[in-house]
Amino acid sequence: MKMTTKEMCIQGLLVALVTVSTMIFQIPVSATQGYIHLGDSMILLISVFFGAKYGMVAGGVGSGLADLLSGYAHWAPFTFIIKGIMGYLIGKIASFSEKDERFFTSRNMLGAVIGIVWMVFGYFIGGGILKSSFAVAAVSIPENLVQGFAGFAIFLVVGLAFHRAKIYKFVLSR
Template sequence: MVKTGTDNRVKKLALAALFAALSYIGFQVFRFDIPVGTEKTAFHLGNTFVALGALFIGGAMGGSAGAVGLTIADLTSGYATSAPKTFILKLLIGLIVGLVAHKGFKINEIVEKKKLVLATVCSASCGLLFNIIADPLVGYFYKQYVLGLPQEISEAFAKISALTTSVNAVASVVFATVLYLALRPVLKKEGFLH
């Protein structure tokens, strides 16, 4: 017979693997590339599953899962130069969403629907607002100082990245909220949430 603690860790690990795969699919399948000079950016739904993972299994595990999934997506889709930046930023999105959701709102204990919606939207928004600011800023310095691109190209890319990151963030907050609210009762019933 499997011990309860071991069973919970296995369930959490299985969900982490699922969220890594969903983050990858969210980027690979639901992506629209925008070329910028020698580089490119994209509209995508990968961040949805980083936030969703953090809401369901916590910031560290959910953020790690999303970071792994989106880093692999970068490495396999022509965004390899962005992979290190992606890993760090996606991990931070997950950590922020998880911190706000689980430490701030104690989301797993909320039973009232309005409070749950508010907690979900606020938690996802905090992580993705961080990304709206950090992605273009980190991208600018990363492209200029690590990749050695000219300042003008790095600056142009940062401006376009700010737009795509903002659109991605809004879409991710909406989709993560809808999916979380739809899936939470099922996962709770099956013993995946504690």
């Protein structure tokens, strides 16, 4: 599948958006040896407004880069896969389109929740592999849920603002 120059530029900007939003505000969490950040909210928004392909690349590459640049290189391969699949799942389930210009649909909300649940499960598996103990990795589940649903709350607020500003007219004209 061939991408136009415009599509490559949009994809690059979305990757940068996820990377920067993940790195700009980090709260370290000792139980996960990771951090809480704003990047998940961007993955949710990108996946709903731009679809699975953009969500997958922005989520995987952007989050993986943030891990590499933030000193969490040991998590980067896991993050690349986990966040890439997260963006893909959300984009495939979400229903935002030119015909249905509504942000608050059951499919968009379901996609977001499934994406977050996948992220928590993925980091549980990744943590179990890295720590050689799934019992130890289970300790990270509550913090990952907090991270995911904090991102969901930001997603709702920003998504509402985008919807009221009719930002979808600009996004869908890409």
